[in-house]
Amino acid sequence: MLDRAAADGNDGIHPRLVAVSGNTRRPSRCRTLTNAITARIAELVRVEIRIIELVDLGPGFAASFERAELPPRLLSAIEAVETADVLVAVSPVYNGSYTGLFKHFLDFVGSGTLVGKPVVIGATGGGPRHTLVVEHQLRPLFAFFNALTIPTAVYAEDASFTSSTLTDPVVMRRVEMAAAQVAAILTATGIRSTLAG
Ligand SMILES: Cc1cc2nc3c(=O)[nH]c(=O)nc-3n(C[C@H](O)[C@H](O)[C@H](O)COP(=O)(O)O)c2cc1C
Numbered sequence: 001m002l003d004r005a006a007a008d009g010n011d012g013i014h015p016r017l018v019a020v021s022g023n024t025r026r027p028s029r030c031r032t033l034t035n036a037i038t039a040r041i042a043e044l045v046r047v048e049i050r051i052i053e054l055v056d057l058g059p060g061f062a063a064s065f066e067r068a069e070l071p072p073r074l075l076s077a078i079e080a081v082e083t084a085d086v087l088v089a090v091s092p093v094y095n096g097s098y099t100g101l102f103k104h105f106l107d108f109v110g111s112g113t114l115v116g117k118p119v120v121i122g123a124t125g126g127g128p129r130h131t132l133v134v135e136h137q138l139r140p141l142f143a144f145f146n147a148l149t150i151p152t153a154v155y156a157e158d159a160s161f162t163s164s165t166l167t168d169p170v171v172m173r174r175v176e177m178a179a180a181q182v183a184a185i186l187t188a189t190g191i192r193s194t195l196a197g
Contacts, residue, residue, distance in 0.1 A: 014046045014047055015045065015046075015047050015048070015085035015086055015186055016047070016048050016080075016083065016084050016085045017038060017041060017047040017048065017049050017050070017084065017086045017087075017088065018050050018052065018081050018084035018086075018087055019038045019049070019050070019051045019052065019087070019088035019090070020052050020054075020088070020089050020090070020102075020105065021052065021053045021054070021090050022054050022090060022099050022101065022102035022105075023053055023054060023055055023092060024055050024092075024099070025055060026055060027164050028092075029092075029124045029156065029158065029160075029161050029164075030090050030092045030123075031053060032161060032166055033090050033122050033124055033154065033156050033166060033171075033175075034051065034090045034122070035051075036166045036172070037090070037120055037122060037154060037175050037179060038051065040175050040176060040178075040179035041086070041088070041120075041179045041183065043179075044179055044180065044182075044183035045182070045186050045187065047086070047186075050080050050084075052077045052080065054101050054102065056073075057073060057074050057077060057105075058071065058073060058074070060074065061074055061101070061104075061105075064108075067108055070108065074108075078108045078109055081109050081113075081114075082109055082110055082113035082114075083113075085117070085118075085186070085191045086117065086118045086119070086120075086185075086186065086191075087114070087117055087118070087119040087120070089119055089120070089121055089122070089142070090121075090122035091123050091124075091138070092123070093123050093124065093126070093133050096130055096133065097137045098133070098137055103141075106141070109145070111144075113145075114142070114145035114147040115145070116147070116148050117145075117148060118147075118148045118150060118185045118186070119142050119147040119148065119150065120153075120154070120178045120179075120182060121138040121139060121150070121154075122134065122138075122153060122154040122155065122156070123138060123154075123155050123156075124156050124160075125155065125156075125157050126157060126158050127157050127159075128157055130155075131155045131157075132155075134154070134155050135153060138153065148185070150178050150182060150185075151181060152181060153174075154178055155174075156168065156171045
């Protein structure tokens with residue numbers, strides 16, 4: 001489904017869904033959760049998908065402090081987020097919050113560029129202790145941007161996965177709810193949206 005949606009190309013007709021997966025290694029549960037959310041949205045509405053993995057941004061990423069000095073690949077990723085119609089933002093939990101690199105990436109995003117933009121927030125952690133990271137850390141972060149954060153946030157722990165597949169029915173249900181909420185917003189607002197079918 002991801003491939004089919006991506007194959008729609010940059011046609012300016014379908015909403016542009018940009019997913020930021022904060023993984024700094026592979027295989028990655030964060031990336032798996034990002035895929036699950038993105039794929040489910042693509043099953044409900046036609047979208048043009050770009051997935052950004054922080055691990056791909058290269059060594060210049062952590063060493064860049066000013067937008068003017070960003071390497072082209074990083075600038076392209078930032079601009080994709082800024083111009084997206086809908087965003088999926090998922091981070092691993094490090095020390096009780098999103099990772100420092102995830103925040104470093106978002107620090108380059110223009111503060112006015114996410115206003116009113118639908119954003120699905122998600123996180124992966126080792127266990128259940130930090131389930132509410134999505135509510136206490138990620139939701140306020142996107143409130144700063146005045147984004148339209150989707151009501152259902154998704155948290156998955158190590159036990160939610162079997163090998164590299166998301167298998168926890170409770171988490172999958174939340175993925176379903178979040179995707180349905182995105183689809184409802186895109187359809188209601190008519191953001192270059194066409195129902196998938
Ligand atoms: C430096 C570090 C700090 C972590 N801190 C937490 C934590 O506070 N709470 C938690 O549930 N998991 C914690 N974890 C586990 C990771 O969140 C978990 O392994 C990660 O979500 C898996 O994502 P990935 O496969 O994409 O790397 C930590 C892992 C690392 C490497």
